[in-house]
Amino acid sequence: MRTLTFSEALREALHEEMERDETIFVIGEDVITHGGPYKVTDGIAERFPERIFETPIAEAGIMGVGVGAAMAGMNPVVEIMYMDFVTCAMDEVVNQAAKMRYMTGGQASVPMVIRLPCGVGRLLAAQHSQIMESWFMHVPGLQVVVPSTPGDAKGLLKTAIRSPDPVLFFEYKRIYTSTGEVPDGDHTIPLGQAKICREGEDATVVAIGPMVQKSLEAAVLLEDDGYDVEVVDARSLSPLDTETICESVSRTGHAVVCGEDSSFAGAASEIAAVIGENCFRDLKGPVVRVGSPHVPMPFSSELVKHVVPEVPDITEAVSRVMM
Amino acid sequence: MRTLTFSEALREALHEEMERDETIFVIGEDVITHGGPYKVTDGIAERFPERIFETPIAEAGIMGVGVGAAMAGMNPVVEIMYMDFVTCAMDEVVNQAAKMRYMTGGQASVPMVIRLPCGVGRLLAAQHSQIMESWFMHVPGLQVVVPSTPGDAKGLLKTAIRSPDPVLFFEYKRIYTSTGEVPDGDHTIPLGQAKICREGEDATVVAIGPMVQKSLEAAVLLEDDGYDVEVVDARSLSPLDTETICESVSRTGHAVVCGEDSSFAGAASEIAAVIGENCFRDLKGPVVRVGSPHVPMPFSSELVKHVVPEVPDITEAVSRVMM
C-alpha cells in the first residue's frame, strides 16, 4: 500500500486503464495544457498523446462526441471542468447516453465516464460549487459514483471505466489534496456496493463523499456521549446498495443520512426514504438528514461556513435521533 | 363555475393575465402556428400579436432570452414543447434563472414561468415522456408547481405568472383533455399550499399530478376494505407544504406517496423523507412510495402499461402500509 492524494489516485487509475485498453481516451477543456484545474489528467498528453483531446468551450459538443465515440466502440473519459457546467450538456447525458441502450433494445452500449469535480473549493460562489448527485440518480441508465478516499477513488474509477454503461463520477474538489492508502496492483471496486467504514451498534450514519470523513470524526466525538456509531459510505448512489444500508440500520435502529448537497430532493432524501420504507419495524427514531440549507452557494466565506455541513451538525443529528 | 378542459383553463389563465399585465409575453416553438402541440397558446397571436414569439429550435436561446427579458422587467412565459427538451436549457434554468436573485444579493428578479408538458401522452418513448420534477425541486431559487385539475391549473398558472421568481410549471400531457370546474373571476391559488382533496382517518395518500385522480379512485375502492383514506394533492412541490402533509399523516398514522415519475430520487422520495423525519412518533407503518419502475419510457404500449402506475398500485400500497 502506498499513500497518495485523491487526485494522484485518480491519475494513476487513468494511466493504468489507458495502458490496459487502447479504446480509452480523455476529452475535456484544458486537459492537456494544465492537466485540468486539478491536474488529474496531468501526464497523459506525454504518455498517450493521441488519446487526449483538449477542446474549445463546448460542453454539449464534448459530451455528444463522447456518446458517439462510445457507441462506436471507444471508451471516453469526459472531464467537465466544474460539475456546474454539465448543465450545458444535459440532453447528451440524459436523453442520449443514459437512454441509448434501452431505446435501441440493447443494441447500443455507451461505456463512458463523466468526471465531475463538484462542491465548494476555493470560494467561487453559486455557479462553481454545485453537486446535484440526485439529478443523475433519478435518470435510469446512469450510474452514480462518489468516492470519499484516494483508495476508493482509484478502485471505483477503474471499475467505472470498465463499465459498459455511463457513469457519473463525482469528485469533491475539497478532497483532491486529501491523502490515503491505495492498494497496490489492479485495485478495482465493484459499483453498487456501500462500505461500512466503522462498525457500531447504536446508530448508523450513512454518508456521502467528504461527509464520510466528517462522520467518522463525529463518531469519535459521540463515543464520549456513550454512542457507538456505525458509519456507512454510500459510495455508489446508483445503483444504491440498499441492502448494506438497510441491514445496518435494522441492526442499529437509528439512522442519520449526511450529504454535503442540499438535502431537499437530494441524494439523502432517497436514502432516507429507502430506509423509512424498508426498516420501519426496526427504527427506534426518525431518519434525519444532514445537508446544506436549500440555498445557492454564497461567495463570502462568512456565509459559506454556515452552508457546508460540518462535524457538529452530525453529532447534533445523531443525538437528536437517539433521543 | 364553468366546466373546462385542462388546456382551456391554462389558455384562459394566459389570456387573462396578458390582458391584466402587458409585461407578460409568450415565447416558444410553434406557439403561433399551432398554439403549441397542445393548443395552450391558441388565440394569443390574434389577441396579443406583439407579445408572442415563435422561435427556431433553440431551447437554450429561448430560455436565455426569457431570463434576460425577465431581468429587464418583463414577465416571460416560456413554453418548452416537451419537458424532455429542457435538458437543452439547463444552464439557463439552473445557473441563471434560479440563482440570479441570490448571486446579485437580491437585485435581480426573474419573474418567469417555464411551462413543461410532461409524462406519457401518445406513445413517443423515452425522449418525449419524462417528468423530472425532483430535478427542479433540488435547485434553490426555483419553484415547482404541478396542477392536477383544470381549476388548479388556472389558479396556479395565474399565481405563477405573478410570482417574482421563476416557476417550473408541469403540465401532464395526459390530462390536457380532462375536464373540471373552474371558478369564475380572478381565480388564483397561492404557491406552496397542498390541498386536501378528500378527508379520511386511516391513511394519507400524498399524490402528484394525475396520481391525484387515481388516488381518489383508489380511495373509493379502499372504502370496501374498510379503509378511510385521506388524499392530499401536493400541488406545489417547491416550496413544499410540509405542514399540511405532515399534519395529515400525523393524524392518520399511515402514508403512501404517489407520483407518476420513477420514485428513485424522485419527488416522492423527498415527501417520504420529510414525513419520516417529522411524523416518526405518529407513524404506524412505513411510508411507501408508488411510482414508475426506474426505466426509460418504452415505446410499445404493451410495455408502457407496466410502467405508468395505476389505481391498483395505490390500493395495493395502502393495504400494505396498513398491515
Next chain:
Amino acid sequence: MALSPELCKKMYTDMWRIRLFEEEANRQTSLGSVVGALHMYCGEEAVAVGVCSNLRDDDYVLGTHRSHGHCLAKGAESHRMMAELFGKATGTCGGKGGSMHIADFSLNMLGANGIVGAGIAPATGAALASKLRGTDQVSVCFFGDGAAARGTFHEGIGLGALWKLPVVYVCENNQYQQWVPRMNVAVLDSVADMAGSYAIPGVSVDGQNLVEVHEVAGEAVERARKGGGPTLIEARTYRFYGHSLGDEEQYRSSEEVDEMRTNHDPIQTFLLTMMEQDWLTEEEDMEIQNQVKDEIAEAVKFAEESPYPTPDNVTTDVLAPEQSDKSRPGEVAR
C-alpha cells in the same frame, strides 16, 4: 462512386422501399396497428439514398426523428422496422424504441433520434472513433433545417472541423420545422452558408435529384475518407406529408404540395433519367415495384404475426446485463 446501371437500380429500388414502407406504415397507423408519432420521409428519398449509396457497410449513420429513409437506405430490414413500429418484440429495438429510435447497430446505423440536432456531435464522436482506431470509416449525420439553429449544430460541427474528422453533415432542408415555415424563423435561406463559421466546404444541392445528391455526397464522403475533413451539405428537399400524422398543414398550400409532388418527386425524376439513359426498361421498373410491394407486404405480415414484448422486458436493457446482479434502484418502488 460512379453511376453504374446496377447501382442505379439499387438506388431506385431503395427509394421505392422507403416510399412504400412509409405509405404502408401510414395506412397501418390509420388502422391503429402503428401508434405514436410517424414522421414521414416521403418526398425526401433521394437524400437518404443519394448519400448512403456512397457508404460502406462499416460507415456510420446517425439520423433524426424522420429516419425511416436513413435506416432503409443504410440497409435495415423492412420487416424488423415494421415490427418496431407495431411495438413488437421482433422489432429492430425490441419494441422499446419505436419510429423515432429505430437503430441497427449491425449496420452501424447508430439510431434515429427524438431530439432535434442531437445526432450531430455523436456523429462527430463516431468519426473520432474511426480516426483513433485508424480505420477509414466515414460518419454521416442527417438533420433537418430546424436543427441548424441549435447549439449542438455549432458545437458538433465546430469540433468535427477542428479535428478534421471524417464526417459528412447532411442538412435536409425541407423548408419546414414542424408547423413553421423555415423562413419565419431563420435569416439565411441556405444552411450551407453557415459552413464558413467552421472553415469547411458548404454545398447546397437539389435534394429531389438523386444523381446530384449522389455526386455531391460522393465527393464529401471521399474527402472525409481521405482525411480531408468534414463537409456541410444542404439538400433542398420537401416532405410530401405533414410534419407527423394528424397535421392539418395549415401552414402551407395544397398547391405547393401538389406542385412538388407532381414536378419534383425524386422517384419520378430519377425514373426519367434512367429511362433516358436506357438504364431501366418498363418491365424492370414494374418488376422492382412489385418486388418492393411484396417485401412490404411481408413486412406487415411479419409485424402482425410477431409477439409483443413481455412485461419482464420493461426492466431489461437499462444497464448491461452483467451488472444487473446488484440490487437496482427502482426495485423498491411500485
Next chain:
Amino acid sequence: MALSPELCKKMYTDMWRIRLFEEEANRQTSLGSVVGALHMYCGEEAVAVGVCSNLRDDDYVLGTHRSHGHCLAKGAESHRMMAELFGKATGTCGGKGGSMHIADFSLNMLGANGIVGAGIAPATGAALASKLRGTDQVSVCFFGDGAAARGTFHEGIGLGALWKLPVVYVCENNQYQQWVPRMNVAVLDSVADMAGSYAIPGVSVDGQNLVEVHEVAGEAVERARKGGGPTLIEARTYRFYGHSLGDEEQYRSSEEVDEMRTNHDPIQTFLLTMMEQDWLTEEEDMEIQNQVKDEIAEAVKFAEESPYPTPDNVTTDVLAPEQSDKSRPGEVAR
C-alpha cells in the same frame, strides 16, 4: 458619440479606474483579504471603456467571469465592488456574488457571469424587453473568444438577428481560453467572420486602441438604437495577467506579454493620442491618476471597515421576500 476632450478625459479616467482597481484587488488577494478567483481585465480596458462610453445609463450590459472592467465602465462604484471582493455585506451583491457575479441593476449592469457564454441570450432577451416596451434602450453583451464556440453564441445571436433586436455582441478576443491558446482549439482566426451565419454585420477592431473601439462600437450602438439590428464586434485584445490568480502561464512566453505591455497598453496608447491632440496636459494626467488612486484607496478602506454579512443572510434572496412566509424547502435539513 463624437470624441470631445471631456469624453476623452472621462474614458481615460475610467481605464485607470479599472487598472488600479484590479491591481489593488490583486494585491489584496496576495494579502488574503480578497478570496476566490480573480480574473484580471488589465490590458483589455479599452474594450469595456470604448464600448460603454457609447451607452446611456438605461442601456443594458451583461458581462463575463472577467467583468470588473465592464462594471466600472458602466459606472459601478469601486468601493462597493471592492467590498464585494472582500465578501462584505456592503458589496454590490451583499457578499453573495463575488468577483464573478458583480452586478449593479441600478445601472442596468445585469451582471458578470461565471458560465462562459451565458450572457449572450439574456442580452438578447434584455433587448427584446426594450423592443416590447418601445424604448430605444440598447443591450450590450461582452464575452470572450472562448464563448464563441458555445452553442449559446449560436442560439443567442441567432435570435437577436432573427428579430433584429437592439443588441451589440462584443467578443473580447484575447487569444486565450483559460490556459489554451485560441488557435489550438479554433479554426477561424477572427470571431467576426462568424457573423455571416446570422446575416448581421461583423467587425473586427484593435481592442488596444480606445479610439477605434469607441468608433466601431458607436456605429453598432447607433444602428441598434435606430432599429437596424445587432452587430457582432470582435475586439482583438490581450490580458496582461494570467487567466486567474496563480496561473503559471506556461502556455505563453514572457516576451509576448512584455511586448503587449510595452507596445500595446491601451492606457499608454490613448495617453499618446490625447497628448498629440492636446486634449490632456501632463498635470491633468497626474491629477487623474492621483484622483483614481485616492478613489481606490478609499474603496479598500471602505471594504476593510465594512462588516461581513451575518448568518441570517444565508437564507435571504433565494426567493423574493413576499413569498418567504410559507414553509421553505431546506427548513428541515441541518
